[in-house]
Amino acid sequence: MKNENLVPKVRFKGFSDPWEQRKLGELFNERKEKSSQGELLSVTINSGIVKFDTLDRKNNSSADKSNYRVVRYGDIAYNSMRMWQGASGLSMYNGIVSPAYTVITPRTNTDAGFMAVNFKRKSMIQVFQRNSQGLTSDTWNLKFPVLKNIRISIPKITEQQIITELFTVINNLIAANEDKLEQLKTLKKLMMQKIFSQEWRFKGFTDPWEQRKLKNIAIRVRGNDGRMELPTLTISATQGWLNQKDRFSENIAGKEQKNYTLLKKGQLSYNHGNSKTAKYGAVFKLDIYTEALVPRVYHSFTVKHNNSADFIEYLFATGSPNRELRKLVSSGARMDGLLNISFDAFFNINLQVPIATEQMKIAKFFRKTDNLIAANEDKLNQLKKLKKYLMQNMFV
Structure with a gap:
């Protein structure tokens, strides 16, 4: 009879044998080689093993690296004091790491890629936490003499390798989508700089932008009609309306x-x-609800006919009105965190705006860009959810 506790919920076709429980000391040897020569590597919580020079971090290592540990391609290295946080990874490089790290190399019938994914699972990190030595989180230390006695469930090597291949594909897809998303955000930032500075113009538009006071293109919005059951919102500078x-x-x-x-x-x-x-606040257009209640302390307004609310939102997002807003701040933020900018003062700031048709053109372009970014963010989140589900259900 199969031990159901040693059979994962999700499995590739053709595999049915229960997984075996083994001590990590039966699956790995500790690599104890030392060298001062080689590329300096680092073990991170989120990205595993990376080249140190790719990190935005000051190199505090001493000139004497004779005690540094050798890492070979295919080894697993981990931070002995941060293993309980997931600071481990499979090395794609040959190099050296700080003696604060532990380096382990797989024995026969152990796939390092499979184990590297396994080590990142929440339930495994909890096991590492329970087995870490020390009285406080700052002194937890999981050196190999302790690690080697931890028991873990594993399948035969062929199943390990197939699981490794799957997660390699998923990780590559996640990395590629993260790169694409970053490129899209960088492109949007560049386009906003160029378009709102009028360095780049859409074809057919040549008239110079005009300086207009906000009060000449917008009307104040205030008060409510007593309906308190409407969604109650707040503005996040990074996420917009929430x-x-x-x-x-x-x-x-x-x-x-x-x-x-x-x-x-x-x-x-x-x-x-x-x-x-x-630094000088944020402006957002309401588009997620038909109606909502927002704090009275916000300066709310609607744009007049022949002006684009989307354009105004993007104009503020560029930070170009900050020069005007900065003039209005007579002192620091109040106790409630708000800048000392009255509605009347806000409505009297000067903005550089083009004619209505160019406003619409610019707004439409950036809305499409935002929709593309949102679609890629959604795809990335779906991939991460898939990975999380598989990590929870393809392992024992």
């Missing part, structure tokens, strides 16, 4: 909600809160 229940796990408006502003789809709000990503 439902308060999603961001804070509850509606934090309290009694103040009766004074919130009723914002309709296509209208905008300026959160004049100071943050690292938006």
Whole structure:
């Protein structure tokens, strides 16, 4: 009778034998070679083993590296004090690592790629945490003499290798999509710089942009009609509009909600809160709801006919209005984190804007760009969810 506890939920066709329990000391030897020569490598929590010079990190290693450990292609190296956080990886390089790391090399019938994925699983990291030595998290240390006695379930080598191939494909897809996403974001940033500086123009547009006060192209929005059951939102400088229940796990408006502003789809709000990503606040157009309630302290407005709300949102995203906003800040942020910028002062800032048709053209272009970025983010998230599911169900 099969031991059901040693059979994974998801499996490749043709494999049915229960997995075997083995000690890690039966599957790996510790590599104890030392050398001062070779490329310096580092073990990271998120990216495994990487070349040190690719990290944005100061090299604090001493000139004397005679005690550094040798790493060969196909070895697994891990941070003995951070194994419980997932600081391990399969090496794709030959090189050397700090003596703070442990290097292990697979024995016959052990696929290092399979084990590297296994070591990253949440349940395995919990095992490493339980077995780590030390009184506090800062002194946890999982050297090989302790690691080798940990028991682990593994299949035969052929199944290990097929699982490795699957995760290699998934990891490559994730890496490729992360690169593509980063390239798209970089491209958008470049295009915004060039287009909003008027260095690049769409064909057919040659008229210079005009300086207009915000109050000449927008109308203030305030008050509500008493409906308190509408979604209650807040602005995140990095994520835009978020439902308060999603961001804070509850509606934090309290009694103040009766004074919130009723914002309709296509209208905008300026959160004049100071943050690292938006030093002078952020403007976002409402597009995820038909109607919503937003904090009264936001400066809410709608653009007049022949102007594009999307264009105004992107204009603020470039940071070009910051020069005007900076003039209005007489002191630092208030106790509530808001900059001392009144609505009237905000509405009197000067903006450089083109004619309506060019506004629409620019807005449409960047909306398409954002949709492309969002589609790639969704694809990347789906791949990560697939990987997480397989890691939970293809192992014992």
